[in-house]
Amino acid sequence: MNELALALSTLKEIKIEESFNIQEGERKRYKYAEGKGWEILLMVWGNNSQTPIHDHNGSKGWIRIIKGNLVERCFDKNPIYQIEKLLGLGTDSYIDDSIGTHQIVNPFQSVAVSLHLYSPSICNCNVYDENSKKWQIQNLVNHSFEGNFVK
């Protein structure tokens, strides 16, 4: 856990540049740090971007909003819609599969940035296809840093 403490301490020094070259409807996923049994990701959300409804494949997930605002829609496994909550700047939230599934949405006009800690690391998860009403496994792909933010 020393690696985790070190990674978290460096996060305080991240300076996020205004532009991530992110387009409307686009979201990007950057791996910031990882260690044995955990990873930290930075996610950038263009306006009108969203995840599919998904689980976390046994991983515990913490999220903090560090720029802009997002909305979290929480579901059970069916999925039956439960609640929608605003994740405003500075908000922390937590999810694991015992709580349910969720979908994160940026319905706002501004770019949002969130920080995610997963334990264990998550490389695929089950996503819900709203057309076929079926769950299917999906691999998660990271973007490269591309010099888009500095620490």
Ligand SMILES: [Fe+2]
């Ligand atoms: Fe999630």
